[in-house]
Amino acid sequence: MIDHVSLQVSDVPVSTAFYEAVLAPLEIRPAHRDGAAVGFFGPGPGSFWISPAQRADDRELHIAFAARSRDEVHAFHRAAVDLGIEVLHAPRLFPEYDADYYAAFVRDPDGHNIEAVCRRTGG
DSSP, X not given: OEEEEEEEXXXXXXXXXXXXXXXXXXXOEEEEEEXXXXXXXXXXXXXXXXXXXXXXXXXXXXXXXXXXXXXXXXXXXXXXXXXTOOEEEEEEEOTTTOTTOEEEEEEOTTSOEEEEEXXXXXX
């Protein structure tokens, strides 16, 4: 269901140290740095990311739901458009993330970044 979660934090180094300590017993460790963002990965699928806060008072959550196909990503996007929801990114490949990273991003009613992502080639 959930592909990854991204949490915006006020101090990336402090939060990295905290999550590194509390997630180590779960075998989840920082394994990727993308600019100021830090990605934590464990033994199973999915990942947890922290990045610098983009807003001071309220922080945007980013939740990515795993789609089984690119058609599901398109259906997710269509449903958002039908509801009049703000589209952040229409369905497309995001090769800067991964060669097969096909996703759409929308803003939920509370302003959070919600994504549907398919990591499979085609379909």
